[in-house]
Amino acid sequence: SLTAISAHRRRENAASCSCRPSNNNTPPPTIIHHRRHHRQHNLYSTTTVAPLVTGAAGLPPTFLPNLRSALPHLSVSTNPYDLESHSKGESFHPPARPDAVLTPQTTEDVATILRHCLESDVPVIPFGVGTSLEGHVAAIKGGISLDMSQFQSIDLPTNDGELTDAHVRVGAGVTRLSLNEALRHTGMQFMVDPGADATIGGMVACGASGTAAVKYGTMRENILGLECVLPDGTIAKCGTNALKSSAGYDLVGLMTGSEGTLAVITHVTVRLHPLPAHVTAAVCSFESLHDAAEAVSTILLCGVPVERCELLDVSSIEAFNRYAKSHGYEGGDMELKPTLFLEFSGPSEAAVDEQVTMTQSICTDDMGGADFRFTSNDSERKHLWSARHKLYYAAINSRPGAKSALVTDACVPLSSFADLVTATAGDVTMEDVVGFNFGHAGDGNFHCILPLCDDDTEDYLERVHRVNDNLIQRTIEAGGTCTGEHGVGYGKMKYLPQQYGEGGVEFMRKIKKAIDPTNIMNPGKIVDV
Numbered sequence: 208s209l210t211a212i213s214a215h216r217r218r219e220n221a222a223s224c225s226c227r228p229s230n231n232n233t234p235p236p237t238i239i240h241h242r243r244h245h246r247q248h249n250l251y252s253t254t255t256v257a258p259l260v261t262g263a264a265g266l267p268p269t270f271l272p273n274l275r276s277a278l279p280h281l282s283v284s285t286n287p288y289d290l291e292s293h294s295k296g297e298s299f300h301p302p303a304r305p306d307a308v309l310t311p312q313t314t315e316d317v318a319t320i321l322r323h324c325l326e327s328d329v330p331v332i333p334f335g336v337g338t339s340l341e342g343h344v345a346a347i348k349g350g351i352s353l354d355m356s357q358f359q360s361i362d363l364p365t366n367d368g369e370l371t372d373a374h375v376r377v378g379a380g381v382t383r384l385s386l387n388e389a390l391r392h393t394g395m396q397f398m399v400d401p402g403a404d405a406t407i408g409g410m411v412a413c414g415a416s417g418t419a420a421v422k423y424g425t426m427r428e429n430i431l432g433l434e435c436v437l438p439d440g441t442i443a444k445c446g447t448n449a450l451k452s453s454a455g456y457d458l459v460g461l462m463t464g465s466e467g468t469l470a471v472i473t474h475v476t477v478r479l480h481p482l483p484a485h486v487t488a489a490v491c492s493f494e495s496l497h498d499a500a501e502a503v504s505t506i507l508l509c510g511v512p513v514e515r516c517e518l519l520d521v522s523s524i525e526a527f528n529r530y531a532k533s534h535g536y537e538g539g540d541m542e543l544k545p546t547l548f549l550e551f552s553g554p555s556e557a558a559v560d561e562q563v564t565m566t567q568s569i570c571t572d573d574m575g576g577a578d579f580r581f582t583s584n585d586s587e588r589k590h591l592w593s594a595r596h597k598l599y600y601a602a603i604n605s606r607p608g609a610k611s612a613l614v615t616d617a618c619v620p621l622s623s624f625a626d627l628v629t630a631t632a633g634d635v636t637m638e639d640v641v642g643f644n645f646g647h648a649g650d651g652n653f654h655c656i657l658p659l660c661d662d663d664t665e666d667y668l669e670r671v672h673r674v675n676d677n678l679i680q681r682t683i684e685a686g687g688t689c690t691g692e693h694g695v696g697y698g699k700m701k702y703l704p705q706q707y708g709e710g711g712v713e714f715m716r717k718i719k720k721a722i723d724p725t726n727i728m729n730p731g732k733i734v735d736v
Contacts, residue, residue, distance in 0.1 A: 282310035293352035300342035305352035322440035333467040335409030341696030355380040379408025395479040398423040413694035414464030421649030435470040467729035483552030488588035489581035492544040500625035502574040515550035516649035523643045527594040530601035602656040606641045609658035617682040618652045618691030638670040652691035
């Protein structure tokens with residue numbers, strides 16, 4: 208990549224380039240305009256599912272009566288439908304029902320509930336909207352599911368209706384889309400987009416990210432502070448509203464990715480970013496995955512602030528073409544080559560045009576890319592990116608009878624990205640399973656969509672899981688991580704000793720034991736204690 212950058216810059220100096228061509232009872236968010244006055248200066252095993260512990264004895268007989276006495280207004284459900292809906296996320300992992308679903312309304316409610324759970328040794332599983340993918344919300348030791356859907360406040364720091372700071376404090380149950388809808392009039396947005404309309408609390412807990420992480424960062428870079436409740440009912444404030452701090456331990460970082468194993472997140476203060484004034488989308492095809500990946504590395508090392516950078520392999524393009532033709536969508540005639548999908552944004556048209564010009568030169572002149580197309584028209588941008596937007600549905604549609612999929616998740620250094628995608632595509636062929644590869648090429652995050660049917664044989668499922676396991680083994684060998692954005696849950700616990708070594712896992716275990724010595728917080732996730 209560095210050689211390519213030097214060549215690109217020499218040519219750029221010699222000549223200029225020109226461009227051508229969930230919960231239905233969830234209340235609406237409560238928006239609080241926090242007025243600020245001007246003052247004078249004074250967060251499966253390789254082939255089989257990890258075994259679930261399903262022998263929980265149920266709740267102690269006095270637990271719910273005592274809790275109802277302490278919190279008469281608390282919503283408590285043991286309805287089988289509610290238990291089932293809170294037993295799973297959107298993963299392929301087997302569900303496990305809680306013994307009851309509790310829906311608190313305030314931080315003090317959560318503190319009271321946790322004190323009762325600690326006293327009665329009842330496991331607690333925080334629940335957002337159930338979009339997680341690694342078995343995070345399965346009550347594998349029984350206990351209560353703590354539904355955070357009532358935490359809907361959106362506290363906007365305003366002065367005379369104008370947003371005064373680029374942050375907002377929200378309840379843990381506020382979803383990403385509802386937050387951005389509430390922010391529409393401000394010209395600011397919350398930019399972490401995992402695809403699903405997940406809750407902000409859940410996104411912190413799982414360390415989520417998404418397609419825009421290459422420019423705006425992951426959830427870790429977009430949290431200023433949070434409020435959480437520890438297992439003994441202590442209400443803890445973590446972080447501040449300041450853009451930086453070196454005061455004490457990084458408690459916000461500790462809670463981000465903790466998956467409900469340390470505390471219950473009740474409120475989060477997130478960073479906001481200006482809505483870009485100008486946006487341009489582009490696509491470019493390449494002869495090989497390596498050429499496409501090398502183009503991405505060069506683009507980033509040249510300092511182009513690309514907003515989104517997605518790579519689809521040939522199988523994914525082929526799946527989209529079939530899907531588009533069978534469903535009457537336009538664009539189902541894409542060339543069967545590895546294809547980059549790019550998005551650029553900036554404060555002016557000239558700034559975006561400069562990004563596009565440099566990227567086109569890198570892709571076509573340096574890396575042999577072809578058919579570089581771009582547009583700033585909103586409807587044309589959606590059309591240009593339709594293969595990426597419809598990929599999941601195209602993948603499911605490609606296997607008759609499929610209703611869901613195992614979606615892998617790994618992240619490697621950019622230099623290893625193409626090798627990982629190529630090797631996984633080879634495994635899909637060798638194992639004779641249906642699978643489609645794509646990735647957030649800008650940060651090395653890779654996924655393989657493996658559609659599943661209800662009547663799949665054990666042999667087929669074993670082959671599917673071998674693809675996933677091989678992918679993760681190669682990822683760890685390359686110095687990457689077994690999960691870039693989905694989290695660990697109980698689905699990927701087995702890989703942590705390989706990734707971090709026994710010392711790293713023991714470090715996590717000691718933290719868990721120190722904060723949650725009785726192991727009531729989402730037990731059986733991330734680390735065993």
